[in-house]
Amino acid sequence: MLYRYFLHISVIQLKRRGDLEVGKELLLKVLRHEQTNEIPWVPFAGVHAGYLKGYTAKDVLVDPDKLYDSLLEVHKLYTPDGMPIVFDLQIEAEILGCELMWAEDNPPSVRTHPFEDEMVDPKTLPLPQETDGRIPMVLDVMRRMKTAVGDDTALYGLTCGPLTLASHLRGSEFFMDMIEEPEYVEALMDYCADVNIKMADYYLDAGMDVIAIVDPLVSQVSPSSFEELLAPAFIKIFDHIRKRNAVSSFFVCGNATMQMQVMCETHPDNISVDENVDLIEAKKVTDQYNIAIGGNIPLTTTMLFGNQNDNMKYVVDLLDRITKDNLIISPGCDMPYNIPPENTIAAIQAVKHTDMARDMISGYEAADDTLDVVLPDYTALKKPMIEVFTLDAATCAACTYMLAAAMLAKDEFGDDVDVVEYKYTVREDIARTKKMGVQKLPSIYINGELKWSSIIPSRKELIDEVKKYM
Incomplete structure (x- = not known):
């Protein structure tokens, strides 16, 4: 409660002071690459927003009132400078024929792929309409949030990027x-770019300030392949958003270190990365x-x-070095x-009141609570063991397709191979990941x-590599 008290008192004080920038004004200045005195804070509270009110993930992804x-609870507790309305990369896929698998504490994942057995001509495919799928629900909540908080908070409209959508x-x-x-x-990438543009237009017309193209799979392809086959679709999207006098963000998950330059060359206003990337x-x-770059607690x-x-220490240490x-x-x-x-409130404290947070954590060292795990005796295995280290294949698209690739060996060799996933959302699996020395996820x-x-x-x-161990 102490952190919450400090945070809300401090934010009220900030808003009363004319010499400091907060909220929507601050974030949009950064996205337009103007000089600012403060650093904006954007919590990506997707289904976590439902947790704050006791709703399931599915509740907030299908029920507009619960969303x-x-x-509103995210806005009250986390005092964001910007915030997304929905973080669900399956909205477009569901409309285009993918069947989804729902969970109580995660966004849904794609269960079926309608073009898996046939290369359907993209020219024959329709574009999503405002009345399709869950789009009406999303637009309704966007308009309501714009009225409620849109004057002081920048609102993000997120859409599944063309590479992940094509996959x-x-x-x-x-x-x-x-x-x-x-x-x-x-x-297919060009078609998916047109889907993104259509969604961006719907979201901008509903009052969104920032359009985020969320494409986790970008980190899973080489820079040369991205540049040759994928970049034109992203350029098309970001140039369209700019023509609408709006600002854009390019979200990527996984180790996108090698892809940073080619991503920059697609003309986004911002790139957001996760912990697999050295932000500095x-x-x-x-x-x-x-x-502008964003991340990566x-x-x-x-x-x-x-x-x-x-949380305070991570943010303070980052801000002291960047x-x-x-x-x-x-x-x-x-x-x-x-x-x-x-x-999350502690992280906000460190962003908005870094000196105070630095004093509060002076001398603090995190306790090592890593669990002790036993690794297999790999030299004694009777058959190949494929281990897939992921953030969580149920929630991370890049991890989903990495695990799916590994499962191709199971399809090919059946019980002659073992395939296991270790998730970075499980304490024991985190310990195993560290003990194995895994540097980047997924692997x-x-x-x-x-x-x-x-x-x-x-x-x-994959098959050729597995055969070497048989």
């Missing part, structure tokens, strides 16, 4: 298409293009499983459902040896 109620439609075959059917990939080093790249080890001191212009502080991605609210290991790190293998690559 609106939850977003939702085509499934794992899309990664083989990138090698064998590049012209089809370009055509990445900012050196984005600064060359005068692009660790979602699980700090926000979910840490305490208030851990240049302050063109910078937004936020969680690394969509916040896990049941993050303790007090941890695939075979018999304890790293094979793919943040790059999704094709079916042939």
